[in-house]
Amino acid sequence: MKLFFSRNFNPRLAVAVARHLGVEVEFEFAAPLEPSQRDRFRLLNPNLLLPILIEGDTGLWEADAIACRLSQIAGSDFWRWGQTAPDMIRWISWGRANFVAACDKVHFERVTKRRYGLGPTSEDEIANGLEQFATAASLLDGHLERSEWLLTDGLSYADFRMACVLPSADLAGLPLDRYANVSAWHARLWAIDAWREPFAGLDAPELPPIS
Numbered sequence: 001m002k003l004f005f006s007r008n009f010n011p012r013l014a015v016a017v018a019r020h021l022g023v024e025v026e027f028e029f030a031a032p033l034e035p036s037q038r039d040r041f042r043l044l045n046p047n048l049l050l051p052i053l054i055e056g057d058t059g060l061w062e063a064d065a066i067a068c069r070l071s072q073i074a075g076s077d078f079w080r081w082g083q084t085a086p087d088m089i090r091w092i093s094w095g096r097a098n099f100v101a102a103c104d105k106v107h108f109e110r111v112t113k114r115r116y117g118l119g120p121t122s123e124d125e126i127a128n129g130l131e132q133f134a135t136a137a138s139l140l141d142g143h144l145e146r147s148e149w150l151l152t153d154g155l156s157y158a159d160f161r162m163a164c165v166l167p168s169a170d171l172a173g174l175p176l177d178r179y180a181n182v183s184a185w186h187a188r189l190w191a192i193d194a195w196r197e198p199f200a201g202l203d204a205p206e207l208p209p210i211s
């Protein structure tokens with residue numbers, strides 16, 4: 001089994017899950033958007049994006065699907081299967097559409113565009129993303145006042161998914177420190193080795209510098 005990854009945040013998420021669960025997987029750095037690699041990777045993921053999990057000759061793409069599969073393999077309820085599964089799906093779904101989307105919008109303008117030379121940053125998009133971030137972070141902060149993790153029965157994949165852009169929060173200028181409970185939750189996640197250092201010991205070039 002092989003996990004193709006890069007250091008960007010969705011593949012980072014998948015690598016962190018694999019390492020947190022201790023699944024025996026071969027990690028291989030990839031760059032499917034490179035013209036020379038496109039034909040090979042199109043067969044594994046027509047979106048030409050990472051992460052991709054290979055079992056046999058099949059490629060499974062989308063970090064959430066990969067997290068589900070890795071939890072199956074590990075026999076872990078990091079991906080919940082029982083009573084609290086709907087609650088986990090709720091937070092994954094809401095997170096993708098709200099908190100993660102807001103973080104991603106700001107991160108894309110301030111970080112991704114400048115790393116990959118994708119054109120000028122849009123101050124309108126940043127303002128819009130920060131407004132969306134404030135709304136979502138307030139809701140999250142209220143929830144995390146009552147619970148250490150998103151699910152009251154403990155750490156789950158929903159926490160990793162919700163936090164997936166936050167390792168770059170400083171670079172993106174996301175005002176996390178305005179939300180005490182979100183900051184404390186982020187610090188608890190940061191204490192988990194696989195979350196803080198998913199790439200430790202892996203052969204993977206650093207991301208391009210921010211211009």
Ligand SMILES: N[C@@H](CCC(=O)N[C@@H](CS)C(=O)NCC(=O)O)C(=O)O
Pocket residue numbers: 006007008009010011030031032033048049050051061062063064
């Ligand atoms: N919805 C996909 C998004 C995948 C995605 O956007 N991946 C980006 C990184 S965040 C990518 O592959 N970029 C090219 C690269 O890293 O080489 C998922 O959750 O896995």
